[in-house]
Amino acid sequence: MARRSTRKNAFYAQSGGVTAVINASACGVIETARKHRSEIGKVYAGRNGIIGALTEDLIDTSKESARAIAALRYTPAGAFGSCRYKLKSLEENRREYERLIEVFDAHNIGYFFYNGGGDSADTCLKVSQLAKSMGYPIQAIHVPKTVDNDLPITDNCPGFGSVAKYIATSVREASFDVASMAKTSTKVFIVEVMGRHAGWIAAAGALASTEDCELPVVVLFPEITFDRKKFMAAVDAKVAKYGYCSVVVSEGVKSPDGRFLADQGLRDAFGHAQLGGVAPVVASMIKEDLGLKYHWAVADYLQRAARHIASKTDVDQAYAVGQAAVQMALAGKNSVMPAIVRKSDKPYRWAIGEAPLKKVANVEKMMPKGFISRDGFGITPRCRRYLEPLIRGEDFPPFKNGLPQYVRLKNVAVPRRLDTDFEI
């Protein structure tokens, strides 16, 4: 094994779908590491996530100014690039893990900060285990991130709160719009949101309606099999009472036959299969069954990239888990994840705790049963108590000439030290 000094470098990578605040975690990692230069050398980032490590395509974050790094706090998406690349199991592809360690060794990396969801927690754990068995110990710390909010132990996942705020705000605004138009035109507005497996984001749509601003919102959760008749009755009842209705539909809603509701076997005029969203499907059904005029939207990337309407709570927590990851590394921890611990709902108080990766990897946190209202189309007061603090506070980015000013880093490559290429 190669050159070694007591002061190890750190490796940081972003994994999977990006969020409005994953760079705030990067900011927390890098700023905190910079405060401990005597203990941590440089922070190298993987260009396009873990692929950067496998191909020895590392970014030297020490080339970035303090100002640029600080700007990561308010810049959405992945500043170093992310990837959808799941390492196979150790048994299936030990070679990949060994390569990671070879690269880490070549660059004197002793800290591995992996910023992602459940899959990356698993990778993080395996890297730490294998490194140990190979006699090149790495302190592997997982930094939680996912708009899906499905990691266990942590109270919530950085990235989720900002999507939730975007969806709640958008549903409120669109509800005001359709309310104005309902007399002669659109009566139902449908918005499709992310969340293939868990209905956390869909649930956030229900936050649009509050005690002091009651709005008719019907939510379609992926946890609840779509029941067309019951759904139409729910929409019809809202329209009868309020004159209009908003529908928040999760992309993951399934038909009774187990298929995604979005998958209607659409064909174009030439018979080619077409992939539509679930929002237009629900819209067409409403037209067919209730004869009501509708409008529909699909938020897609707009929801998770919307840094302009990020939740301050979410930004603060994203930064805090990045910061805590480095502090844990400095304290000699390994195979852990900083977790958000809720101390109280009202007033909302939280702290950073520690979760062993063994308990995080491959565990998916679903919506608790008690969070969906009995009729299946809304959230319970308990769910509201849980969600509300997560969207609190605004943290607007700086604007210039009307547009948010986000940073783009120089992303200078670290000179390669290995002469072997790696095919991925």
Added chain:
Amino acid sequence: MARRSTRKNAFYAQSGGVTAVINASACGVIETARKHRSEIGKVYAGRNGIIGALTEDLIDTSKESARAIAALRYTPAGAFGSCRYKLKSLEENRREYERLIEVFDAHNIGYFFYNGGGDSADTCLKVSQLAKSMGYPIQAIHVPKTVDNDLPITDNCPGFGSVAKYIATSVREASFDVASMAKTSTKVFIVEVMGRHAGWIAAAGALASTEDCELPVVVLFPEITFDRKKFMAAVDAKVAKYGYCSVVVSEGVKSPDGRFLADQGLRDAFGHAQLGGVAPVVASMIKEDLGLKYHWAVADYLQRAARHIASKTDVDQAYAVGQAAVQMALAGKNSVMPAIVRKSDKPYRWAIGEAPLKKVANVEKMMPKGFISRDGFGITPRCRRYLEPLIRGEDFPPFKNGLPQYVRLKNVAVPRRLDTDFEI
């Protein structure tokens, strides 16, 4: 004709699709009228627009507190309700115009402020003409509003700047997202925007890319017939250069056969016709022709309701045209519209001028030819100079518990004075 006093009341109504700032115009009208109580009595609003006048369903805005009226400035959509109801021509339905005047007379209304687009400018003009010929003169002032930005004479239309800011911001944010994912996943992001006839909103997508933040954006304008081969070449070139690309597609883009590109004759598994958006159509073509992974979004109402990211310039102008409408009425004007006059681009300066309704009604302002780049997929520097000032400045609404706090008025009905019903 009934009770008359020298101090006339005013009637205000919102028409057509609502915007993030139409209530700012209402705020301008009502606040200004309240400052001239010796000249203008009460401001009555039409419940659901002109329908409220036809059915004598008037709202007494004097029942609202100064605070509630001030909150209209930052509340999206139509606070009194709007409608899609175009009065027929005088020849076709004189009865409707006569009814309006009957209602105005019954409520001692001498000022008619109609807040809408081209159709309502026409209605406004006709009401004033007919009223005169019936011996019940009304001062009819049109207050411009339309996200489509297609009214003549005025430099731009209140409502447009905020949609433009939302679209430019969203395209910038989504571009950052897709840039992070492009290595292994999504390479093209497509967002569908409003604008069936004119490409103003689509053009705003191109603002996402600036000198200090260059982004690959391809715009599909309704003014340019869709050329699949040329479009694919444009996307392919961007992806080759940047690794990814964002596409902004107007809902109004047409195929060479003259049909909307969105209209692909989609059928579900049962053969039922399905209405999809144009974004998924473009996405499927990109997959088919270039084999690139895509994501798509349809902004729909979210774009025009997004008061949280409104342009301050737009809010100020929306208020100013409302205010000016009342000032024009007080100055004895009739059949006019306050118009925004651009004094200079840099620094951006504007004032309120006056446009005769005869020159506004039934004239649609299209994108000038010199605003679309030669290849048909972007905007020219001239277009950028025109658009940029319109999205400048932020004017965030107040937030409470993480959500924008918009006002909902009491909307107390004015007691009816006529004993005749009116069928619409």
